[in-house]
Amino acid sequence: MLPLSRGKPRGIKPYRLRLIKENPHIIYWTKTGRPRYKIYADEYEGLPLGNVWDDIPAINTMAKERIGYPTQKPEALLERIIEMASNKGDIVLDPFVGGGTTITVADRLNRRWIGIDQSVQAVKVTEFRLQKQTDLFTAPYIVQLYKYDYDTLRYNDAFEFESWIVQQYGGTGNVKQRSDKGIDGKAFDGAPIQVKRSDNIGVNVIKNFSVSAKQFDKSLFEKNMAAGKQVGYIIAFSFGRGAIEEVSRLKNEENIIIKQVRVDEIIPIAVKPVIGVHINELERDDKGSRKIEFIATGQSPAGIEFYSWDFNYDKEKGFKASIIIDKVGKQVISLKTGMHNIAVKVVDNDGLENMEIIKLKINV
Numbered sequence: 001m002l003p004l005s006r007g008k009p010r011g012i013k014p015y016r017l018r019l020i021k022e023n024p025h026i027i028y029w030t031k032t033g034r035p036r037y038k039i040y041a042d043e044y045e046g047l048p049l050g051n052v053w054d055d056i057p058a059i060n061t062m063a064k065e066r067i068g069y070p071t072q073k074p075e076a077l078l079e080r081i082i083e084m085a086s087n088k089g090d091i092v093l094d095p096f097v098g099g100g101t102t103i104t105v106a107d108r109l110n111r112r113w114i115g116i117d118q119s120v121q122a123v124k125v126t127e128f129r130l131q132k133q134t135d136l137f138t139a140p141y142i143v144q145l146y147k148y149d150y151d152t153l154r155y156n157d158a159f160e161f162e163s164w165i166v167q168q169y170g171g172t173g174n175v176k177q178r179s180d181k182g183i184d185g186k187a188f189d190g191a192p193i194q195v196k197r198s199d200n201i202g203v204n205v206i207k208n209f210s211v212s213a214k215q216f217d218k219s220l221f222e223k224n225m226a227a228g229k230q231v232g233y234i235i236a237f238s239f240g241r242g243a244i245e246e247v248s249r250l251k252n253e254e255n256i257i258i259k260q261v262r263v264d265e266i267i268p269i270a271v272k273p274v275i276g277v278h279i280n281e282l283e284r285d286d287k288g289s290r291k292i293e294f295i296a297t298g299q300s301p302a303g304i305e306f307y308s309w310d311f312n313y314d315k316e317k318g319f320k321a322s323i324i325i326d327k328v329g330k331q332v333i334s335l336k337t338g339m340h341n342i343a344v345k346v347v348d349n350d351g352l353e354n355m356e357i358i359k360l361k362i363n364v
Ligand SMILES: C[S@@+](CC[C@H](N)C(=O)[O-])C[C@H]1O[C@@H](n2cnc3c(N)ncnc32)[C@H](O)[C@@H]1O
Pocket: 071, 072, 073, 094, 095, 096, 097, 098, 099, 100, 101, 102, 103, 116, 117, 118, 119, 122
């Protein structure tokens, strides 16, 4: 096939045109109808990359990608390295995540990735950076911190929590999307586990569980009873007095041992930081915008790590930080007339966060 379909060659001498037609492997037509030589990579010497790559500029103080992380590398540099060294779907591991450049670029280039860092700030900055580029096509990812936030554990998706906490306890979660006759998984010794995502669970939970544990696997139940071992486990945030008494009654009177396990015995739980925002109206500038000062104050027994701001917060899209690292919690921005949604997140030294949304109307 001759590559003549793209443009209409005009004014080319017939003998040249014939040469072009006869040599489609070395000449092609541009969109605008000009002939060009094809250059094949294996025939072309090119410019080998040396040890010093100075064609990628360092991040300057005004760069859009700048997040304020002290050793931040340009994304173009990581793009080159990742594209040279991996293919789509490969796994990129960065055990020293820092500001998260490698991970965010790997994510954008459709690589799978694992990032690790000892610093909470590094993990949270990377998370906010990933969130910023997240859209409908982004593959899901998990951010794993050392401590867990009580509210998230207690009130997010129940099934997800049940199978996750069973795994944290060394067991295997139910594959079904709901518990099977009150059994949510099996412990490391095969005994059934029930998860109650509530506080102060009552006496009936224990009574019902002793029945369902037996139904779950009668011979295992009897074997454990005979051996003086626990017949099952109940995991909950806390146990009420009635439940505790029923557990000891079952043990003493019926030789049935049920082990009560509190969530905070399995994983460390902390309470997320508290956040408040104070707003000061400053002068109007010459373009008719109003300067507003926002002062965020966070409180946490763990101490505050940093604040992040989204000056154009949209609930549907989620938090997309305009400023990722703000150590002080103070921002002055110019806002035009109309409604504005501003979100600020506070992150504490355990990596737990909280967010406040400010709806602000700027009058003419
Ligand atoms: C310069 S940053 C890395 C930059 C990063 N690779 C990127 O793509 O931008 C170095 C990071 O290593 C982390 N780090 C240092 N020693 C560590 C360790 N033993 N375990 C985990 N992280 C560590 C620091 O907390 C810091 O965030």
